[in-house]
Amino acid sequence: MIRGIRESVHLVGLNRLSTTLPHVGKVVQRIREILLRLLSYKVTFTLIVFIILVLIFGSFTPRHVFMKSNNLGALAKLVPDLGIIAMGVGTLMICGEFDLSVGSIIPMSSFVFVKLLEWDVPLIFIPFATLFTGALLGFLNGLLVVRTRIPSFIATLGTMMFWRGILYASSRMMPIGTRAYLEPGTWLENTLIGSMGGVFPVQILWFLFLAFVLGLVVHFHRFGNWVFATGDNETAARAMGINTGMVKIVCFVIVGLLCSFMSMMQALRIESFAATQGIGFELKAIASSVVGGTSLMGGIGSILGIFLGTLTIQILENGLILMGAPVFGINVFIGLGIVLFAVLNLYIERVAIR
Amino acid sequence: MNGVKSESQISEKPFDQGNPDYLVQMLDIHKWFGKVYALRGVDFQVRENEILGLVGDNGAGKSTLIKILSGFHPADRGEIHFEGRRVSIHNPKDAKRLGIETVYQEQALAPHVSISRNIFMGREPTRALGFLDKKRMDAESLDTLSKIGLRLSDPEAVVEALSGGQRQGVAIARVLYFKAKLVILDEPTIALSVKESRQVMEFIKQLKAGGISVVFITHNIYHVHQIAERFVILAHGEKIGDIRKEDTSVDHLSEIITSERVS
Numbered sequence: 001m002i003r004g005i006r007e008s009v010h011l012v013g014l015n016r017l018s019t020t021l022p023h024v025g026k027v028v029q030r031i032r033e034i035l036l037r038l039l040s041y042k043v044t045f046t047l048i049v050f051i052i053l054v055l056i057f058g059s060f061t062p063r064h065v066f067m068k069s070n071n072l073g074a075l076a077k078l079v080p081d082l083g084i085i086a087m088g089v090g091t092l093m094i095c096g097e098f099d100l101s102v103g104s105i106i107p108m109s110s111f112v113f114v115k116l117l118e119w120d121v122p123l124i125f126i127p128f129a130t131l132f133t134g135a136l137l138g139f140l141n142g143l144l145v146v147r148t149r150i151p152s153f154i155a156t157l158g159t160m161m162f163w164r165g166i167l168y169a170s171s172r173m174m175p176i177g178t179r180a181y182l183e184p185g186t187w188l189e190n191t192l193i194g195s196m197g198g199v200f201p202v203q204i205l206w207f208l209f210l211a212f213v214l215g216l217v218v219h220f221h222r223f224g225n226w227v228f229a230t231g232d233n234e235t236a237a238r239a240m241g242i243n244t245g246m247v248k249i250v251c252f253v254i255v256g257l258l259c260s261f262m263s264m265m266q267a268l269r270i271e272s273f274a275a276t277q278g279i280g281f282e283l284k285a286i287a288s289s290v291v292g293g294t295s296l297m298g299g300i301g302s303i304l305g306i307f308l309g310t311l312t313i314q315i316l317e318n319g320l321i322l323m324g325a326p327v328f329g330i331n332v333f334i335g336l337g338i339v340l341f342a343v344l345n346l347y348i349e350r351v352a353i354r
Numbered sequence: 355m356n357g358v359k360s361e362s363q364i365s366e367k368p369f370d371q372g373n374p375d376y377l378v379q380m381l382d383i384h385k386w387f388g389k390v391y392a393l394r395g396v397d398f399q400v401r402e403n404e405i406l407g408l409v410g411d412n413g414a415g416k417s418t419l420i421k422i423l424s425g426f427h428p429a430d431r432g433e434i435h436f437e438g439r440r441v442s443i444h445n446p447k448d449a450k451r452l453g454i455e456t457v458y459q460e461q462a463l464a465p466h467v468s469i470s471r472n473i474f475m476g477r478e479p480t481r482a483l484g485f486l487d488k489k490r491m492d493a494e495s496l497d498t499l500s501k502i503g504l505r506l507s508d509p510e511a512v513v514e515a516l517s518g519g520q521r522q523g524v525a526i527a528r529v530l531y532f533k534a535k536l537v538i539l540d541e542p543t544i545a546l547s548v549k550e551s552r553q554v555m556e557f558i559k560q561l562k563a564g565g566i567s568v569v570f571i572t573h574n575i576y577h578v579h580q581i582a583e584r585f586v587i588l589a590h591g592e593k594i595g596d597i598r599k600e601d602t603s604v605d606h607l608s609e610i611i612t613s614e615r616v617s
Contacts, residue, residue: 216485220485220486220488221483221484221485221486222478222480222484222485222486223484224486225467225471225474225475225478225486226476228464228466228467228471229464229467229471229475229476232464232465232466232467233463233464233465235458236458236462236463236464236475237464237475237476238446239446239456239458239462240475240476240477241446241447241450241476241477242475242476295466299464299465299466299467300466
């Protein structure tokens with residue numbers, strides 16, 4: 001790193017300070033070490049941008065609407081949708097693969113979910129069947145990529161269109177409301193989209209919980225080490241006896257599972273299945289991951305980064321709208337933001353290697 | 355060429371039940387890649403605690419032979435004995451189980467992953483439920499690195515931040531940790547500076563000092579001559595020479611490789 005950063009830390013003058021005052025030296029040394037460690041994680045930059053955005057929107061939105069509880073409440077319901085998907089997609093990116101089909105896995109799972117409600121299947125089975133749908137679609141993606149060895153970008157582009165076609169044909173694109181089949185206040189609804197104390201949406205708790213679990217797996221479990229190794233140097237990983245095909249398939253299944261989990265939350269929240277549910281999520285999830293410091297080449301990334309990346313993107317969108325940016329032109333700013341972030345990340349990486 | 359004779363006498367009885375003097379015996383190995391006849395009945399032996407140089411020009415079959423031994427390709431014909439027992443090696447895991455470890459040039463490490471995670475890649479020590487035992491990984495990484503004379507302070511540093519020689523050190527330390535009996539190094543000095551190459555050769559000496567046999571594959575006769583005790587020369591998929599160090603010189607070796615026969 002770490003030299004570039006070390007130099008900049010020298011510039012700050014910490015180094016000089018530590019030599020002139022030896023008794024302070026140790027403390028300064030320690031602070032410097034911590035600073036270097038922190039800066040060596042790309043997450044730090046995402047965090048800085050996130051905080052800056054919060055400060056900007058907090059102070060400059062009209063009447064500080066951004067910080068008002070109803071806006072934060074809305075964000076707390078929206079952020080988990082993208083965040084849950086992005087964590088799966090980001091993990092898959094660390095593993096060196098992409099999944100463009102999430103925008104079809106989501107409505108497919110949602111369709112299965114709502115259909116099962118319509119058919120009056122015992123409620124206890126429905127979430128499991130829905131999760132199974134997502135896992136199965138993810139598994140098929142993984143199998144396709146691993147067996148044929150075609151780039152996952154193409155393979156999942158194909159499955160995205162394939163499943164979307166199947167879905168449009170079988171649903172005739174008609175929305176199906178859930179209210180006719182599910183009375184309000186069931187345990188399922190309460191666990192997935194209820195609120196704590198009447199205001200705090202449980203979605204955000206699910207998001208935090210899943211981030212925690214996935215974070216443990218990716219950064220502290222043996223499997224996570226295989227994910228990084230596979231994405232960073234597949235040949236080496238295979239030479240060391242890691243079953244890289246299996247690792248990839250499991251990552252695809254994780255994406256599918258998260259998609260179907262989120263599809264249930266979304267369908268319950270909007271009280272309907274919609275065939276267009278999840279459109280655009282594939283790219284937004286990749287964008288969140290990139291903003292969170294995940295490499296497009298695999299091998300680099302973190303769950304915390306993806307978490308913060310999602311928050312940053314959602315807050316950017318939300319804040320800009322609140323500041324009166326034209327709603328239909330909002331993508332201009334988000335697009336710019338993503339590119340700037342990617343450039344920044346690349347720049348940081350280059351400085352770091354030097 | 356006494357050395358040559360005695361080696362070929364042993365290899366002339368291809369179907370014996372394995373000679374216990376050898377750690378590895380590969381007998382009458384044949385390999386086709388489609389229409390390409392890559393190995394044409396090669397006999398190849400490595401003794402216990404020996405540094406062996408495997409040399410030859412591009413396309414001679416060095417890599418193919420080694421890939422068969424390390425489980426990446428199956429041989430189309432021939433047999434392999436390890437420690438006097440006939441073995442079958444179908445995949446890299448089989449080879450590792452026997453104690454055969456291969457270090458490939460530039461392919462061995464994941465550059466953005468930490469040193470300790472690289473050393474334990476695929477064989478991580480874990481606590482309950484498969485969670486990594488990071489303390490143990492870090493401590494044992496540094497310990498193993500110091501065994502081959504490489505002193506590093508931060509096991510969490512990413513491999514990319516290391517010099518080329520240090521990277522080879524990490525790759526070699528990894529095989530040392532897993533109690534390898536035979537370490538195969540594929541062009542370990544190819545992209546390194548003079549100083550880094552010397553460092554890598556020190557690592558190899560440390561391996562031998564630890565009782566491990568080493569096969570050193572290279573184009574660089576100067577490097578391999580400094581360190582190997584015996585040389586096997588391949589050309590066009592055949593073994594054309596098997597010479598002890600006492601019986602040859604750098605010039606003689608390069609003469610054999612370029613003329614493709616033992617003069």
